[in-house]
Amino acid sequence: MTKFLLPLGVFLVIAVFLGVGLTLNPREVPSPLIDKPAPGFTLAQLHAPEKSVTLEDLRGQVWLLNVWASWCTPCLEEHPYFVELARTGEVPIFGLNYKDRREAALQWLARHGDPYRLTVQDGDGRVGIDYGVYGVPETFVIDAQGIIRYKHVGPVNREVLEERILPLVRELQS
Amino acid sequence: MKGAIVSWLVACLLAGGYPLATGADRDPALEARVTRLASELRCLVCQNQSLAESNADLAIDLKNQVREMAKAGKSDAEIREYMVARYGDFVLYKPPLKATTALLWAGPFLLLLAAAGGAAVYVRRRHKRVAESGLTPEQHARAEALLGSDRSGR
Amino acid sequence: MIPEIGNFAMICALCIALVQAILPLAGAARGNTVWMNVARPAAQGQFVFVAIAFGCLVYSFLNNDFSVLNVASNSNSMLPWYYRFTASWGSHEGSLLLWVLMLAGWMFAVSVFSRHLPLEMVARILGVMGLVSIGFLLFMLITSNPFDRLLPPPADGRDLNPLLQDPGMIIHPPMLYMGYVGFSVVFAFAIAALLGGRLDATWARWSRPWTTVAWVFLTIGIALGSWWAYYELGWGGWWFWDPVENASFLPWLTGTALMHSLAVTEKRGGFKVWTVLLAIITFSLSLLGTFLVRSGVLTSVHAFATDPTRGVFILIFLVIVIGASLALFAWRAPRVGLGGQFDPVSRESALLANNVMLLVAAGSVLLGTLYPLFLDALGLGKLSVGPPYFESVFVPIMAPAIFLMGVGPLAKWKLASIPDLAIRLKWAFGVSLVTALLLPFTMGRWTPMIAFGFLLALWVMTAGFANLWERVSQLAAASGGARAGQLGKLPRGYYGMLLAHFGVGVFIIGVTMVNSYEIERDVELAKGESVEVAGHAFRLDGLTEVDGPNYDATRGTVTVLKNGKAQRTLHPEKRMYHVQQMPMTEAAINSGFTRDLYVSLGDHVGGDTWVVRVYYKPFVNWIWGGALLMALGGVLGVTDRRYRLARRSELAARDALSAQPAG
Numbered sequence: 001m002t003k004f005l006l007p008l009g010v011f012l013v014i015a016v017f018l019g020v021g022l023t024l025n026p027r028e029v030p031s032p033l034i035d036k037p038a039p040g041f042t043l044a045q046l047h048a049p050e051k052s053v054t055l056e057d058l059r060g061q062v063w064l065l066n067v068w069a070s071w072c073t074p075c076l077e078e079h080p081y082f083v084e085l086a087r088t089g090e091v092p093i094f095g096l097n098y099k100d101r102r103e104a105a106l107q108w109l110a111r112h113g114d115p116y117r118l119t120v121q122d123g124d125g126r127v128g129i130d131y132g133v134y135g136v137p138e139t140f141v142i143d144a145q146g147i148i149r150y151k152h153v154g155p156v157n158r159e160v161l162e163e164r165i166l167p168l169v170r171e172l173q174s
Numbered sequence: 175m176k177g178a179i180v181s182w183l184v185a186c187l188l189a190g191g192y193p194l195a196t197g198a199d200r201d202p203a204l205e206a207r208v209t210r211l212a213s214e215l216r217c218l219v220c221q222n223q224s225l226a227e228s229n230a231d232l233a234i235d236l237k238n239q240v241r242e243m244a245k246a247g248k249s250d251a252e253i254r255e256y257m258v259a260r261y262g263d264f265v266l267y268k269p270p271l272k273a274t275t276a277l278l279w280a281g282p283f284l285l286l287l288a289a290a291g292g293a294a295v296y297v298r299r300r301h302k303r304v305a306e307s308g309l310t311p312e313q314h315a316r317a318e319a320l321l322g323s324d325r326s327g328r
Numbered sequence: 329m330i331p332e333i334g335n336f337a338m339i340c341a342l343c344i345a346l347v348q349a350i351l352p353l354a355g356a357a358r359g360n361t362v363w364m365n366v367a368r369p370a371a372q373g374q375f376v377f378v379a380i381a382f383g384c385l386v387y388s389f390l391n392n393d394f395s396v397l398n399v400a401s402n403s404n405s406m407l408p409w410y411y412r413f414t415a416s417w418g419s420h421e422g423s424l425l426l427w428v429l430m431l432a433g434w435m436f437a438v439s440v441f442s443r444h445l446p447l448e449m450v451a452r453i454l455g456v457m458g459l460v461s462i463g464f465l466l467f468m469l470i471t472s473n474p475f476d477r478l479l480p481p482p483a484d485g486r487d488l489n490p491l492l493q494d495p496g497m498i499i500h501p502p503m504l505y506m507g508y509v510g511f512s513v514v515f516a517f518a519i520a521a522l523l524g525g526r527l528d529a530t531w532a533r534w535s536r537p538w539t540t541v542a543w544v545f546l547t548i549g550i551a552l553g554s555w556w557a558y559y560e561l562g563w564g565g566w567w568f569w570d571p572v573e574n575a576s577f578l579p580w581l582t583g584t585a586l587m588h589s590l591a592v593t594e595k596r597g598g599f600k601v602w603t604v605l606l607a608i609i610t611f612s613l614s615l616l617g618t619f620l621v622r623s624g625v626l627t628s629v630h631a632f633a634t635d636p637t638r639g640v641f642i643l644i645f646l647v648i649v650i651g652a653s654l655a656l657f658a659w660r661a662p663r664v665g666l667g668g669q670f671d672p673v674s675r676e677s678a679l680l681a682n683n684v685m686l687l688v689a690a691g692s693v694l695l696g697t698l699y700p701l702f703l704d705a706l707g708l709g710k711l712s713v714g715p716p717y718f719e720s721v722f723v724p725i726m727a728p729a730i731f732l733m734g735v736g737p738l739a740k741w742k743l744a745s746i747p748d749l750a751i752r753l754k755w756a757f758g759v760s761l762v763t764a765l766l767l768p769f770t771m772g773r774w775t776p777m778i779a780f781g782f783l784l785a786l787w788v789m790t791a792g793f794a795n796l797w798e799r800v801s802q803l804a805a806a807s808g809g810a811r812a813g814q815l816g817k818l819p820r821g822y823y824g825m826l827l828a829h830f831g832v833g834v835f836i837i838g839v840t841m842v843n844s845y846e847i848e849r850d851v852e853l854a855k856g857e858s859v860e861v862a863g864h865a866f867r868l869d870g871l872t873e874v875d876g877p878n879y880d881a882t883r884g885t886v887t888v889l890k891n892g893k894a895q896r897t898l899h900p901e902k903r904m905y906h907v908q909q910m911p912m913t914e915a916a917i918n919s920g921f922t923r924d925l926y927v928s929l930g931d932h933v934g935g936d937t938w939v940v941r942v943y944y945k946p947f948v949n950w951i952w953g954g955a956l957l958m959a960l961g962g963v964l965g966v967t968d969r970r971y972r973l974a975r976r977s978e979l980a981a982r983d984a985l986s987a988q989p990a991g
Contacts, residue, residue, distance in 0.1 A: 004661045007605060008654035011612070015647050017698065020705040021625035022639045029218060029710055032262040099231070125235050132260040134218035134232055205850055216712045222570050222627050224714070227563045229911070229931070267714025269699075274708045278699045282692035282721045289684045297672050297680065 039130035043120035065140040070108035072136040078155035086115035095119035331475040334384025341377035342465040348458035352451035364451035368439040375436040395481035404487035406878040421474035430509040452520030487907035496556035504549030508614040510542025515611035522660040532593035544962035551955035562913030569718040571626040575617030581690035582610040612650040671743040678736035685729035734791030756794040760786035781840030789833035821968035828961025835954025841947035855936040862944035865889040879905040
């Protein structure tokens with residue numbers, strides 16, 4: 001008798017998983033870099049291309065790394081939140097201008113506001129690859145020891161900022 | 175939220191510049207190796223395509239990365255490791271064998287064993303039960319005749 | 329106005345479906361002939377209304393009625409009329425309506441071709457199909473109405489996805505859906521048999537042709553999809569083990585098992601429980617495919633725009649339909665009898681083994697397809713399961729099944745002997761082994777895997793010939809005539825089996841050849857430069873700008889030279905569709921019996937230099953040719969004389985009964 005119930009049992013297990021699956025986003029790829037040291041880089045500054053910045057220069061503080069580009073439409077969506085955050089000065093935001101032209105990037109910042117303490121240029125997207133960037137915008141939370149603590153893929157909104165990023169930043173700062 | 179992600183993906187896909195020209199020194203053996211590796215690596219921004227198939231911007235960058243590493247004499251395993259370190263197991267179309275994938279790799283063969291075993295037991299038991307079902311040979315013959323009215327067909 | 333008529337027709341169809349599901353099933357349970365008699369007219373009426381709804385949708389597309397959201401999202405006034413027509417089923421909503429139309433069509437067919445079935449059976453079958461239809465009609469009306477209005481209407485539509493603007497897409501989905509939905513008939517037969525407690529050889533005989541027809545459609549549908557991917561996606565692949573492809577392949581595997589299992593049930597009365605279960609599983613997998621494509625739980629190249637509410641609805645529907653049928657199965661199956669006796673070495677056993685293998689293969693594909701979802705649901709991380717996994721798992725499981733394909737048809741029912749089979753097949757095996765070992769040398773590269781691939785293919789084919797030779801020799805010996813004269817005496821179903829199995833051999837040759845000897849070159853060519861691939865030189869002679877109806881294209885002129893002589897000219901294109909701003913690669917293919925030459929344009933490097941992809945694909949058309957032969961084999965099987973004869977004699981018996989004076 002029980003053997004005839006086997007197909008039903010298998011199906012119900014699959015159905016439960018399918019149900020759980022509906023609540024998940026299959027597209028979100030968790031980063032293997034969480035809790036690992038941030039990859040090093042030496043990149044030119046957007047505003048002063050003759051000067052370069054390395055990861056070491058940023059050590060000793062909790063900071064946000066925001067990957068953005070002027071061609072990226074969804075970046076516009078999150079930008080006001082960063083402008084607002086920069087005004088409070090709660091946490092320094094650094095920009096990684098990803099695969100962009102310098103003039104276009106500067107123009108974009110002039111138009112939409114510049115929340116970044118500093119922006120570096122990743123013209124060929126090499127550093128982006130090291131950081132596992134697969135869609136712009138992406139935002140990383142990096143602690144004083146240079147460890148990546150959190151990564152958000154896609155535009156940041158108020159919810160993500162206030163419920164995920166800022167509490168984590170405060171925790172790391174204290 | 176989902177809508178935003180989709181529009182953002184579309185934007186990423188379409189904002190493609192042209193790939194960096196890699197020069198005309200395309201060595202067929204190297205290209206074959208790059209293609210083989212790229213076809214085992216998943217393009218992250220696409221729906222479900224390998225790097226080899228995709229023309230998305232990031233896919234082209236990563237393909238160039240693979241080519242450079244291959245040119246620099248890196249082994250296949252090293253190239254795969256490089257990708258996994260940045261993007262996780264998700265980039266591999268051939269999942270690595272570890273605790274969480276044990277069932278994936280062993281599953282089909284366990285299934286085969288179970289099914290073959292089940293079928294063998296079934297055939298044996300059935301043979302016995304039909305033999306013991308108490309039908310006389312005449313009844314059997316009649317049943318056979320009824321069942322196989324056109325057995326000549328096969 | 330027309331969309332409202334369509335909407336109204338769908339609501340009418342739903343009402344009829346409710347009647348069709350409730351009255352005949354209740355009637356069959358209580359022996360009420362009047363209620364049971366509602367089934368046929370209801371099914372036919374439902375078909376008429378669904379057809380009206382579909383006609384309205386097509387009308388809206390053809391007339392660019394952009395006040396309909398579905399039309400506005402998936403069509404454009406610049407789209408040629410034939411693509412406006414096919415756009416009717418290009419979207420999620422439209423394809424659902426097509427699905428329901430197919431279902432109604434199958435119900436209509438059952439209502440017409442069921443005169444030889446007992447009324448009770450017909451009532452149950454159409455009742456069950458009516459239940460399925462209710463689910464889909466409700467799904468459409470609640471979550472995905474193809475006639476939803478968009479106010480104010482936009483000036484023009486957002487155009488059909490350029491990938492779907494292709495002749496292959498005109499016939500691929502209807503074929504596929506005919507297959508998927510066709511299995512609903514067999515499913516309904518199985519449920520009706522479980523409900524009525526009538527699981528016997530007659531039931532199998534009725535189910536068999538319906539199964540085969542559905543299988544033929546599914547085979548053609550899958551082959552067309554694969555062919556479309558080959559020439560349309562521009563990288564020359566033909567199967568990617570994408571979740572959506574797997575979703576169509578799963579019911580094909582179990583449907584194939586079902587066809588073979590039905591043969592045993594019909595001929596020998598065995599495997600009844602198993603056959604019923606397979607019928608349920610096959611249709612369940614068709615439904616699961618619908619869920620996977622439309623719910624967004626897995627990422628796929630082919631998925632429709634997804635929406636979680638739709639997923640929830642289909643999941644509930646799945647749980648009701650599949651859960652209820654499997655529960656019914658668990659309740660009723662233990663009472664089903666055993667059927668005829670057979671020995672562990674017999675055709676029955678061979679077919680059972682083949683069934684086990686096909687089912688394990690299907691289970692593995694299902695496991696691989698759903699595994700990322702399982703892990704993610706358990707919070708154990710994300711991973712991708714792709715072609716390397718499926719190939720390494722699928723091949724070892726299918727290889728023994730293919731070996732059995734050669735043996736099975738020669739084994740006798742009930743009791744066969746291995747030494748006897750070995751003697752009868754020694755020539756077939758010898759010939760295929762020697763050929764398989766030598767063939768790779770003539771192609772220029774020998775590896776054990778290549779030789780093994782050829783061995784399997786040739787084995788299936790030569791064993792088929794050995795079988796035919798034996799049958800013809802037996803007939804010739806019995807009648808004293810020449811062998812050739814006996815060919816016409818063998819039944820068509822037998823040739824169908826041989827042809828379908830031969831098709832599998834052809835398919836394997838195609839796969840082995842392409843996987844082993846394909847040559848791909850990715851080169852940068854400036855105007856006038858050429859690249860040499862497999863003895864052919866491909867020279868880029870120039871590029872011109874072309875204006876299509878709704879796209880701009882850069883068209884390359886590539887001349888193929890062999891031994892310095894121009895053979896033919898190919899025109900690969902790179903298109904940019906105006907509305908969706910989507911770049912598309914149109915490959916140029918020179919198809920041949922033994923090879924395809926495939927050229928596609930890559931990116932513009934600068935000046936007059938382009939990246940050009942050139943493929944040499946040996947025997948690639950054998951892949952689809954093999955599938956076509958399998959489908960043709962199925963057609964031969966369905967048109968076998970004995971189905972017509974059986975029907976006629978049953979009809980005659982019934983007429984004789986009804987003609988008898990009462991009393």
